[in-house]
Amino acid sequence: GAGVSQSPSNKVTEKGKDVELRCDPISGHTALYWYRQSLGQGLEFLIYFQGNSAPDKSGLPSDRFSAERTGGSVSTLTIQRTQQEDSAVYLCASSLEDRVFNYGYTFGSGTRLTVV
Amino acid sequence: AQSVTQLGSHVSVSEGALVLLRCNYSSSVPPYLFWYVQYPNQGLQLLLKYTTGATLVKGINGFEAEFKKSETSFHLTKPSAHMSDAAEYFCAVSPMDSSYKLIFGSGTRLLVRP
Numbered sequence: 283g284a285g286v287s288q289s290p291s292n293k294v295t296e297k298g299k300d301v302e303l304r305c306d307p308i309s310g311h312t313a314l315y316w317y318r319q320s321l322g323q324g325l326e327f328l329i330y331f332q333g334n335s336a337p338d339k340s341g342l343p344s345d346r347f348s349a350e351r352t353g354g355s356v357s358t359l360t361i362q363r364t365q366q367e368d369s370a371v372y373l374c375a376s377s378l379e380d381r382v383f384n385y386g387y388t389f390g391s392g393t394r395l396t397v398v
Numbered sequence: 399a400q401s402v403t404q405l406g407s408h409v410s411v412s413e414g415a416l417v418l419l420r421c422n423y424s425s426s427v428p429p430y431l432f433w434y435v436q437y438p439n440q441g442l443q444l445l446l447k448y449t450t451g452a453t454l455v456k457g458i459n460g461f462e463a464e465f466k467k468s469e470t471s472f473h474l475t476k477p478s479a480h481m482s483d484a485a486e487y488f489c490a491v492s493p494m495d496s497s498y499k500l501i502f503g504s505g506t507r508l509l510v511r512p
Contacts, residue, residue, distance in 0.1 A: 313498060315498075317502075322407065323505075324402070324488060324502035324503050324504040324505055325442075325490075325500075325502040326502075327501070330498055330499065373441065373442070375441075375442075386432065386444045387442075388441075389441030389442040389443070392441060
């Protein structure tokens with residue numbers, strides 16, 4: 283597609299429920315990233331996918347968080363047993379390659395998750 | 399470990415005034431440096447980046463930033479603010495040992511008064 287597409291744009295869920303957030307990267311972009319933006323804070327790296335390589339999951343805050351990328355394209359971030367502290371904007375980005383200094387990222391508009 | 403500090407969570411300027419948004423980084427070696435802008439309900443958009451070469455970098459919408467190694471700074475400036483510049487601005491570094499990862503500052507919200 284023309285840009286990085288994320289869905290839903292807004293999600294309100296009850297504490298303890300599971301949620302799935304979807305990211306559709308730009309066609310042909312091999313690298314895909316998930317970041318979390320909490321109120322008043324910067325973006326926090328969560329996970330990175332590059333082609334068929336093992337993802338870098340070093341930023342996932344707990345084992346309630348997981349992500350997958352099917353067929354090297356669409357990615358889904360899953361949060362199990364959501365907690366109120368999970369409330370944030372979840373941003374997805376994609377890049378032509380994994381060298382950010384060459385190409386930078388293209389970000390989606392994000393999914394605003396509210397856990398009540 | 400690298401880190402990024404943005405001084406001032408909010409900066410307010412009058413239309414036509416100089417814009418100065420401060421960014422300092424912590425790194426044992428000069429990293430790659432970036433400024434992103436986020437307009438309301440939109441994703442982040444790359445304003446400019448420094449990798450190597452000229453230390454004064456020009457970006458979109460009339461913004462520029464200067465890499466000062468001695469001060470470990472990468473401040474963002476624009477000579478004359480426009481109402482459309484009101485947004486949140488993020489400074490970011492790419493660690494030399496993780497070429498794919500960006501570490502972001504906490505952001506500065508720019509308010510432009512008429």
